[in-house]
Amino acid sequence: MTNTDRRQLNVAVLYPNLLNLYGDRGNARAIVQRCAARGIDVTVDGVDIGDPWSPRQRTDLVLVGGGQDREQRRVQADLQRRGDALRDYADNNGVILAVCGGFQLFGRQYRGWDGEIMEGIGIFDAVATHPGPKIARCVGNVVALWEGETVVGFENHGGRTYLNDGQEAFADVVSGFGNNGGDGLEGAKVRNAFGTYLHGAVLPKNPRLADRLIALALERRYGPTAAKLAPLDDRIALRAHAEALHAALSSTTSALARRFAQLA
Numbered sequence: 001m002t003n004t005d006r007r008q009l010n011v012a013v014l015y016p017n018l019l020n021l022y023g024d025r026g027n028a029r030a031i032v033q034r035c036a037a038r039g040i041d042v043t044v045d046g047v048d049i050g051d052p053w054s055p056r057q058r059t060d061l062v063l064v065g066g067g068q069d070r071e072q073r074r075v076q077a078d079l080q081r082r083g084d085a086l087r088d089y090a091d092n093n094g095v096i097l098a099v100c101g102g103f104q105l106f107g108r109q110y111r112g113w114d115g116e117i118m119e120g121i122g123i124f125d126a127v128a129t130h131p132g133p134k135i136a137r138c139v140g141n142v143v144a145l146w147e148g149e150t151v152v153g154f155e156n157h158g159g160r161t162y163l164n165d166g167q168e169a170f171a172d173v174v175s176g177f178g179n180n181g182g183d184g185l186e187g188a189k190v191r192n193a194f195g196t197y198l199h200g201a202v203l204p205k206n207p208r209l210a211d212r213l214i215a216l217a218l219e220r221r222y223g224p225t226a227a228k229l230a231p232l233d234d235r236i237a238l239r240a241h242a243e244a245l246h247a248a249l250s251s252t253t254s255a256l257a258r259r260f261a262q263l264a
């Protein structure tokens, strides 16, 4: 057995039952499958409110999904208690994917639809604010450019995220709302922590992003040579990617056509 055959990763999914909007838990499945195809063992632990888990124990990847304000409120105090450990983990290049409601709570603060403030854990230097129930939500298919390639997903959020100066975005919006529908930015990225509004689940249809998270986790645990990943047959994943791309771009094109028809 070679060294690389023994590669193993521990994944933690935070609040898998409360923050699982649009099947965000599918992100863990994508990681497990893509690792299994390469002989990399993965354990997945769900972390619920009160569970004695800490990323200070051996953790290689933290996944957190989205949820409505109600669910965010339920997990918020528990997440705060884990804040120091999660910030240390992120500072030490710990790999994180935080989606939508999870992304908002991994920022500095989220002001919910009723005006209630939920303090976040401040891994991302960003604040999110919901303009209230009378303002339209940001809903639809998204295409964004990440490192010059497309990432696709589905968004449905009332909260708008604004990045503070110096906070890098994850991607640039091509179609859809992204962080706030105004500045063309999608998500946030700090070291190996990625925040995004993209559901889908996002990883199954964005295999390059899934592999990046896996490679970062392997590199952090075993060093750069262990981060090499054998290519997989991604025809199905890329087909899903293309379908999502098509859905997002054709709705943008028809919205533009309707607008043009009104103006003409």
Ligand code: GLN
Residues within 6 Å of the ligand: 021, 065, 066, 067, 068, 069, 072, 099, 100, 101, 102, 130, 156, 157, 158, 159, 160
């Ligand atoms: N409750 C948040 C909002 O509406 C997050 C929703 C979500 O996770 N999709 O902004």
